[in-house]
Amino acid sequence: MERAVAAAAVLVAVSILGLGFYLAMESRFAFDRKFGFGFRVAAQTGDTAPLDPVGMDPNASLLASNLEGAEGVDEKEDGIFAPTLEELSGVSGTATGTLLVDDPKNFKGTLFRDDWRLNKSAGEGTTMLFCAYATPEYKERAIRIAWEPDASFDPKLSPHKLTLRLVRAPDGVTLDPISVDLSTNPKGEIKVPTWIAKSDDQRANGYLFALEAEPQTNNFFATLGAFFRTSWDPTLPYPRFGLLPLLLGTLLITLIGLAIAVPLGAGTSVWLSEVASPKVREILKPVIELLASVPTVVLGYFGLMLVAPAMVGVFGSALRMESGRNLLTAGIMMGVLILPTIISVAEDALRSMPNPLRDGAAALGMTKSEEISKVLLPAARTGLVAAIMLGFARAIGETMIVWILSGGTATMPQGRLSDIGQPTRGIPDTIGIEMGNVEFEMPHYGHLFLLGLILFLFTIAINMLGHYYGRRRQWQH
């Protein structure tokens, strides 16, 4: 039987290690992340106003206006190559680039169709080519090369250094080298002199631009760097896994909860412990503790159906609330959730203060309020801190209240008061909501485990703090 006892202990020890280990293990999938980058590059007529969004000249007087000749060039195998209009303009309106060879300067061979969109791990670079020329019908003196990022693609957040470079000017055109840093100039245009391809053969010799993606870091650091950013939106074409809005959401909700529950809980626990008669205390304390056992999903629904509409009614116009599901409502219900925990632990701490403290204070002629605020509260300080920390630990991990009441949009607070009337989102509820429709063992899944790991680290930190504080208290006494 003693063996069984030891075995149970070992099992628990193993599960402790296992918990941390597997949270870390599963978050490795986050580091399989690929980083997309996408640009539209287009050649446009030099004189018309730039097209917005960047697209090809719709009249097609520029570039392969001799459509018939250019069509089907891909299939020809005699080495004549030129992009078709569809290839250059893209049927969907996106410019077409061409993924190519190692050495673009001496590039010969067949062009491959490709988008200027790629998903690469942060450590891999790539070059995409863009060919531009005019047909004899084109009368203007310049060709405009315009570029802009894809919707939702932010070159500043890319772990690649993205450059648009002129690889080769056509024969007979002298041009200063062009090299555009796309992270500082994500949108722009340049003009180059018109160069006309008079025959199919010449098309291959037009302007050749390259979009070069140079790796700046390896995938691990890039993923980690992208994790500590300010935008969380995994559904975008270029997904964003920035932890900060979620972390701030969780912390702010916790803070509002504590701001409500700590004063209220402290007052109530002092009243229960020092003012109320033992009989009243015996009845009221279990009643308050009853609230601690109400399932949080029920508290969430209570908030949704009664507190949220009331919030809109009271603060709706002052805080410019669009719905009752926001930071403030979630924070208030969080306060309700941790109130009984704080009362219960703080009351225990106050009750455990020895009576001589109270008698001594009375003997010094202190009033009740002086006795409490000058003797009992300082003496019970560690217990009160423990109560607050327990409330804190409970609140940062709370899932359902935040899920139901926060409104579910991950937004960075702007530092204004009206932020507390805006929808938000926390870490635990994000895990709960998104794990339901995620592909297992893929980067998104890994990032949710990373979130879990962060939450777990917070829990450990709070507990260690509590431990340290408790130990210091032992030394003092």
Add this chain to the structure above:
Amino acid sequence: MAALGLDDANLLERDLKRQRSSQLFSVRLLICALISIGVVIGIIGTILVKGVPAINWEFLSHAPAEGMSAGGIWPMIRGSILLMAGTLLITPAVGILGGIWLAEYAGNGRLPQVVRACISTLAATPSIIYGLFGLAIFVLKWKLGTSLVAGWLTLSLMSIPVVMLTTERAIRSVPPTFLEGAVSLGLSKWQALRRAVLPSAVPGIITGLVLAAGRAVGEAPPILLTAGLYFSTEKLTLDFDTLSKPVANLPYHLAEGYRQGGVIPEKIIWGTCLTLMMFVLLINLGAIIVRSRQRAKQRW
């Protein structure tokens, strides 16, 4: 003399001030207490008042009908009972034995201290973390799938640290003289524990178990990731198939009902909330009764 008289007046005035501020302080405390108690009674009372009209025998004993807008919630109640029963099967074996180890065998060395710190960390770990762990290990790695068994294991894992800590506390609250006396009579340590110490600690241990079970029933996040099913109209069959299938249960039903948005009519939601709340409150009430009985019977 005059100066002294002035001082007296000042003292008196200051005394009055102190008395008044003390009274004000007491009033403030009372207001805090009234608000807290008002919140508790307000919330529990509102749910009672709003939920009771929805509750009748049919509501508790039938499956949902007409796309959630009618019928009852029996499959969800059944699932919650199933989840709790399994958790109560697995948790005590490890939790109580572990608690005994902590209280009587671990001692106060450095390693046991670390283990104890780990366990109290685990007891305070958010339930969604257990959900993640259960998903990674039980659902995916052990290939149990989203299933009742995975839910049992996850909930048990979540309950074990709590049960260990309460067991340890229950055993430590038994005076050491019990153990010492039994050992001095020639019993081995384990025999002494079993015959002299554990019987006195049983109520405390049971209280811990019941509280853990109540938490397991009410928590949605772990179930969300490991064992949940929105609703079920199937008849329950008690065979191995049931173990490997997800199970409908009350907290998940409410969570998923929120996600689907507006499918379940308000009346039924209040009824479901009330059922879940009463489920957990009754379990906890059991724990409170056990505890107060133990206090009444305590012989030391």
